[in-house]
Amino acid sequence: MSDIRSTYTDSLNFYGSHTPLELAETYGTPLYIYNEGILRERCRDLMTLTSHPGFGVNYSVKANANPALLRIIRQEGLVVDAMSPGELFMDELAGFTAGEILYISNNNSPEELQNALAHGLLVSVDSLSQLDALGRLNRGGKVMVRFNPGIGAGHHAKVITAGKETKFGVTPDKMDEVFALLAEHRMTLAGINQHIGSLFMEPDGYLEAAAVLLHLAQSLPGNALEKLEIIDFGGGFGIPYRKYEQQPRLDLAELGRRLHELLSGWARKTGYAGRFLIEPGRYVAAECGVLLGRVHAVKNNGDKRYVGTDLGFNVLVRPAMYDSFHDLEIYRRPGERAPSQEPQLQTVVGNICESGDILAKDRLLPVMREGDVLGVLDAGAYGFVMASNYNQRRLPAEVLIQSNGTARLIRRRETLEDLARGFAGL
Structure with a gap:
């Protein structure tokens, strides 16, 4: 894995015998990861x-x-x-x-x-x-x-x-x-x-x-x-x-x-x-939880650079509700490192149709691009439990990194059929 910004989780061997990219590929994103x-x-x-x-x-x-x-x-x-x-x-x-x-x-x-x-x-x-x-x-x-x-x-x-x-x-x-x-x-x-x-x-x-x-x-x-x-x-x-x-x-x-x-x-x-x-x-x-997501689009509106992800406030509402700060890590495949650039101010946003769908505003971070995987640190509390189906987005999966370093699925991702389960008369 290209070490774009991952020194904190690296220091803890947070992902055990896996990489965050492997976990994102295996289970999809958004994805909550917990370390036992x-x-x-x-x-x-x-x-x-x-x-x-x-x-x-x-x-x-x-x-x-x-x-x-x-x-x-x-x-x-x-x-x-x-x-x-x-x-x-x-x-x-x-x-x-x-x-x-x-x-x-x-x-x-x-x-x-x-x-x-x-x-x-x-x-x-x-x-x-x-x-x-x-x-x-x-x-x-x-x-x-x-x-x-x-x-x-x-x-x-x-x-x-x-x-x-x-x-x-x-x-x-x-x-x-x-x-x-x-x-x-x-x-x-x-x-x-x-x-x-x-x-x-x-x-x-x-x-x-x-x-x-x-x-x-x-x-x-x-x-x-x-x-x-x-x-x-x-x-x-x-x-x-x-x-x-x-x-x-x-x-x-x-x-x-x-x-x-x-x-x-x-x-x-x-x-x-x-x-x-x-x-x-x-x-x-x-601190036992990290939320993984993907960058799907980047653009500039005027002088402001927006990084568009699948991490809407339907997945993690704390930044939108409380103006909460969560540190971010950036993971990229080996050999895909972008040319060296100075960190830039970037605003990381989600995929919800609301102007308040902001995960991180005006953060000085390495320049992100499409395909990057993001890790939202310290997401184990008031993360999944406050998630919703707003915009009919499905609730994410949850994975536990066990003490032996292996990953275990502890909640499957919702299906489209799950969204309709409570309706009557269909």
Whole structure:
């Protein structure tokens, strides 16, 4: 393979015993590729964050719900959450049991809440309305309540999940109303949780919010703290998306040290002996995934050079939805290297009929041409799970590079017949 731009994946032997060109030829593009070794390494990063008894990692399945990956995550000792009947189905398909799944409710219908209860799950609610609805369905049962600590963090307003400008959580000033509903339905508060947002790269905000939740737990009325089984601090652990700029990683060693001190000191002071959970999704799955696509057309509109690919926002919506940055690699067959040219500003676009279908805007990259294969780095989280059939494009295939370096298809590409499967009367 001509090494146009591939030093990052080369350094990891990301594609195992294959090349990205071989994988693109074999399985077609667009194509999601996942590396098992990297996935396991990220799980272990988090599982060893602190040795405090009862500490665990609750993987947020919304980041990537492929059962083949979920099985690996379960093997590494993580538990999972579910936010819908579909996610619950995938969790169970991967082998997770009721005691290994939390149901993180968000404006769910009574039917969805009843489904979670029927599967034996502890349900987290994030409003008084949902607490009341669950109480009517589960009188005398247990519940988890999501609180809003008033501290938000994230790379974009759309992923900040705490503070005043978000729909999530119960504010602490509603505590009396929470306990009135618990008493009315004779329910036990078995857990409290929060989530401040997505993609934080410094530990301070996360630890500050964790301390706020612990203070809230300690100030619960009556003997409620003694009945708590789970305190879940949420997630948002960031990863460095700017690989070719050597963006520094989140300092997990510092975060782990400070988190361990916080948890251990608080547990000693209060006598709490339940579980502490963190709730990362992106950190677990993002870096194990690369999205492959092909360049099909290049052109200049005025002074702007456009590189047209099959990587529309139907395949990866993050850049269009969140203005997210993903680094790109460029692969080309041996002997097909273009004459040496200085890198140029290029805008990489997809094949969707929308002007916002932009994967990378005004990037200084080696000059691309028709036939090149592109690798979109860090696409393992919020990639395939947010893909759609817009413009009636088919969902891509997914392939796992196993620990022995071989490739295994873990989801086939959709067919045209799949597009019509849900229609009636044809």
